[in-house]
Amino acid sequence: MSAATVATRAPAVTLTEASAGRGRPRRRRLPRSVRRAAGPLLLLAVWQALGTAGIVDDRTLAPPVDVVRAGWELASTGELAQHLWVSLRRVVTGLAVGVTAGVALALLAGLFRWGEDVLDSALQVLRAVPVLGLLPLVIIWFGIGEQPKVALVAIGTTFPVYVNTFAAIRGVDARLVEAGTTFGLTRRGLVREVVLPGAVAGFLVGLRFALTAAWLIMIVAEQINTTSGLGHLINEARVWARTDVIVLALAIYGLLGLLTDALVRFLERRLLAWRRGLEAS
Amino acid sequence: MTAVGTTTGRPSAPDAPPAPEGRPPAGEHVAVARGLRRRFGDREVLAGVDLEIRRDEFVALLGRSGTGKTTLLRTLAGLDADHEGSVRVAAARSVVFQEPRLLPWRRVLPNVVLGLDRTPATLERGRSALAEVGLADHARAWPATLSGGEAQRVALARALVREPALLLLDEPFGALDALTRQRMHRLLRRLCRRHQPGVLLVTHDVDEAITLADRVIVLDGGRITLDEPVGLPHPRPRSHDDVERLRRRLLAALGVDPTEDG
Ligand SMILES: Nc1ncnc2c1ncn2[C@@H]1O[C@H](COP(=O)(O)OP(=O)(O)OP(=O)(O)O)[C@@H](O)[C@H]1O
Ligand SMILES: [Mg+2]
Numbered sequence: 001m002s003a004a005t006v007a008t009r010a011p012a013v014t015l016t017e018a019s020a021g022r023g024r025p026r027r028r029r030l031p032r033s034v035r036r037a038a039g040p041l042l043l044l045a046v047w048q049a050l051g052t053a054g055i056v057d058d059r060t061l062a063p064p065v066d067v068v069r070a071g072w073e074l075a076s077t078g079e080l081a082q083h084l085w086v087s088l089r090r091v092v093t094g095l096a097v098g099v100t101a102g103v104a105l106a107l108l109a110g111l112f113r114w115g116e117d118v119l120d121s122a123l124q125v126l127r128a129v130p131v132l133g134l135l136p137l138v139i140i141w142f143g144i145g146e147q148p149k150v151a152l153v154a155i156g157t158t159f160p161v162y163v164n165t166f167a168a169i170r171g172v173d174a175r176l177v178e179a180g181t182t183f184g185l186t187r188r189g190l191v192r193e194v195v196l197p198g199a200v201a202g203f204l205v206g207l208r209f210a211l212t213a214a215w216l217i218m219i220v221a222e223q224i225n226t227t228s229g230l231g232h233l234i235n236e237a238r239v240w241a242r243t244d245v246i247v248l249a250l251a252i253y254g255l256l257g258l259l260t261d262a263l264v265r266f267l268e269r270r271l272l273a274w275r276r277g278l279e280a281s
Numbered sequence: 282m283t284a285v286g287t288t289t290g291r292p293s294a295p296d297a298p299p300a301p302e303g304r305p306p307a308g309e310h311v312a313v314a315r316g317l318r319r320r321f322g323d324r325e326v327l328a329g330v331d332l333e334i335r336r337d338e339f340v341a342l343l344g345r346s347g348t349g350k351t352t353l354l355r356t357l358a359g360l361d362a363d364h365e366g367s368v369r370v371a372a373a374r375s376v377v378f379q380e381p382r383l384l385p386w387r388r389v390l391p392n393v394v395l396g397l398d399r400t401p402a403t404l405e406r407g408r409s410a411l412a413e414v415g416l417a418d419h420a421r422a423w424p425a426t427l428s429g430g431e432a433q434r435v436a437l438a439r440a441l442v443r444e445p446a447l448l449l450l451d452e453p454f455g456a457l458d459a460l461t462r463q464r465m466h467r468l469l470r471r472l473c474r475r476h477q478p479g480v481l482l483v484t485h486d487v488d489e490a491i492t493l494a495d496r497v498i499v500l501d502g503g504r505i506t507l508d509e510p511v512g513l514p515h516p517r518p519r520s521h522d523d524v525e526r527l528r529r530r531l532l533a534a535l536g537v538d539p540t541e542d543g
Contacts (some may be wrong), residue, residue, distance in 0.1 A: 179382040181360055182375070183398035183439065193395065197386040274386045274423045 062244035067251065070244040074233075084252065087222065087229040089147065091256075094153025099210060101154065102161025103203065105245050109162075110199070111170030111191060123162060131213070132154035132220055144225040149218065156217045160209035167201020169195055200271050204264060211260040215253060309336050311374075311479035316366035319352055326352050327364070328503030336446060339473060339480045340492035343499035345535060350483040351502065357481065371479075372464040374438035374447035379455055382433035383424040383439075390420040393439045410442035412433070413472060415507050430461040438471070441476055448478040452485065457512050466492055470515075487531045491517055491524060500536045507534040 003016075029035075044064050050056045051063025065104065074080035105123065108115035131152060143149040172195050180194045222231020230249045237245035312334040319327040326349040334340050344350045355361045356368055358376045383392045394407040408451045410415050414434040424432060433453055440448060470493060473480055486492055491498050491511065499507035507530075511517075517524045 105436055162347070173382070175378070176384060178360055179376070179378065180384075180395065182360065183443070189396060194384060197384070200386075274425060275424065 031040040033175050036050055059241050059244065060243065062242075062247060066244040067247045070242070071248045074245070080233075083228055083230050083233050087218060087231070088256075090222075090229065091153060091218050092150045094150045094217075095210065095214050097150070097154035098157030098214075099161050099207065102158040102206065102210070103165055105158070105162045106165035106169060106203075111195070112164050120166070123134070123159070127159045127163065131159075133216060135221065135224065139225065149229075150219045151224075153214050153215050156213045157210035160213060161203065161206040164206030164209065165199060165203045168199035168205075171202070200273075201268075204268055204271065207267075208261070208264045211264065212257065215257050215260070219253060286436075295509065310334065310369075311336050311371040312481070313369045314353075314366065315368075317353070317356065317368060318365040319349070319356065319361065319363065325503055327356075329366070330500070330503070330505055332498070332505065334479045334481055336479050337477045339482065339493055339495045341494035341537060342481055342483045342500060343485070343487065343497060343531060344491055346390065346485065348500050349503060350448070350450055350500055352430055352538070354449050354481060354483050357447070358449050361400065371446035373443065373445050373471050374449060375443050375445040375478075376449045377433070377440050377451070377453040379426075381424070381429075381436040383427075383435055385424050385431060387424075388420070389416070389422050389424065389427070389435055391421045392424065392435060393442055397443070405439075409504070410438040413441070413475075414438045414468060427521070430457050430465065433457065437465075437472070441472060444476060444514045446480045448473075448480045450480065450482045452483055454489070455485070462489070469493065488529055489534070491527060497531060499531065501534070501536075507531070 047061075048065060051061070051066070056063075056069040062070075071080065082086045105119055109119040109123070111117070134152065134155065135148075138148040138151050142151055153219070176194050176198070177190055180190050185193060218229075219231055219234075222229040223235045226235070232251060234246050234249045235245075237249070290299040310333055312332065314330055314332040317327050317332070318325065330353060332353075342350055342353065348355070352361065354376075356364050357370050358374065359370065383389075384395065387395070388410065390407050392405065393410055394403050397407075398404050408417065408420060411420055414437055416431060416434055416438065419427065419431065427435065428454070433456075436453070453537070454465050457465060466489065482493060491513075494511055496508070496510045498505050511527065513521070513523055513527070519525060519528070
């Protein structure tokens with residue numbers, strides 16, 4: 001059927017591009033990134049306008065321009081970089097410990113029956129305790145230096161990684177395990193070829209939860225008994241009612257959250273390339 | 282894990298010369314089941330099955346849904362440990378399941394040689410197995426990008442690369458369209474002529490059984506109720522009188538009224 005035969009019939013049938021969404025050309029529209037940026041920009045504009053017009057005063061919420069200025073000042077003295085670095089180091093250290101522990105526990109509980117018996121029920125109970133509730137205990141145990149913050153992040157990130165990785169290991173498609181068995185895979189071969197690759201997706205879900213939890217824990221932990229870090233910056237700013245600095249620190253937390261999310265998505269693209277048949281190279 | 286209680290390695294007659302590479306010589310049994318019983322709860326799905334399959338023999342196993350065909354095949358594959366009776370099968374055996382069951386996180390070629398060593402020679406054998414099923418170009422493809430028929434051909438290549446003495450096929454073409462299925466039939470016949478495994482093909486499809494098999498058996502009520510050689514020359518068009526008679530007999534054995542087509 002050619003377009004001509006369609007056109008000669010009345011009423012005319014219009015043929016349109018069948019591929020919806022991704023494949024559709026959008027030449028005449030604004031790029032998606034521009035459209036998506038419009039919302040936040042509008043929000044910023046309203047916020048600035050409210051501040052400039054004096055409807056919202058500086059002590060309640062500083063306008064964006066002041067926040068940027070505060071950022072510039074703190075950055076030029078090197079203070080901001082120092083606090084940022086301290087926070088980042090705490091989160092990364094805590095995450096490294098927590099993710100390692102979570103994966104190790106999930107492997108033990110997921111691959112060995114005795115591991116599940118010994119570990120899983122205990123971990124499920126501990127998981128129910130809110131991590132931030134441990135703050136006073138952790139301070140008693142570790143004092144007020146770096147250790148309590150790192151420990152809290154480690155504890156708080158162990159559980160999401162454990163729970164999701166364990167579930168993924170247990171949820172691996174039994175039919176694939178069976179196929180592997182008939183093709184001569186040993187137990188070790190099954191773990192390497194079937195179970196672990198199949199559990200990667202679940203691990204990444206856990207990792208994403210862990211990253212969110214890590215920043216959340218850090219925000220709270222750093223506002224108590226600290227002399228450095230973004231949380232300390234916020235705490236100090238609160239004393240002087242510097243809402244511009246508070247908002248600045250919050251914005252940085254937000255950016256860090258986005259950044260870590262992008263990191264997980266990068267890992268997903270790399271490790272789960274087989275899902276959509278993308279080239280992994 | 283693979284070894285089943287009564288399932289032993291290669292069966293061979295006492296006076297037979299030892300077979301090379303674990304493959305019994307032609308005519309030798311590659312699977313022997315005696316008084317095989319399997320129950321799930323109160324239900325006895327297999328109630329005393331006796332079955333023998335020889336090398337180079339293509340056996341089609343017919344039966345209504347839920348009669349225990351898959352259960353029988355899984356027992357022969359060594360995937361079921363809870364049966365009674367004696368089951369002896371060749372050590373060199375491969376399975377093609379109803380679904381391709383490829384590892385989605387491995388490309389096609391590693392899937393084909395799964396569980397084998399990764400020497401260049403093995404990879405080369407994997408490549409030629411892929412070429413045999415017409416998928417030489419897909420060695421580096423992800424399973425997710427294959428069509429249903431292609432994926433099932435990869436599964437066939439994965440089974441054949443092991444040079445099985447016993448090839449177990451559980452409705453391998455059930456999910457394919459009629460045209461693809463016909464192509465797969467031709468491919469399977471060609472491959473079986475070349476590699477000469479003993480084959481057990483589980484199927485619902487009487488015509489598929491007639492097209493492919495040297496021998497047809499029907500499982501009903503936990504027992505084998507019909508077991509007869511086909512003995513017709515290939516090809517076997519339905520217009521042929523003997524083919525049509527066999528078809529009616531099989532349908533009757535399955536409890537289908539042959540006058541009502543389908
Ligand atoms: N693991 C199991 N637990 C309980 N019952 C089972 C199990 N496996 C199979 N059965 C039962 O055994 C019977 C035979 O199942 P089987 O899968 O062997 O049938 P089948 O002949 O292959 O059927 P189909 O042609 O539909 O594939 C069914 O009634 C099924 O419900
Ligand atoms: Mg079945």
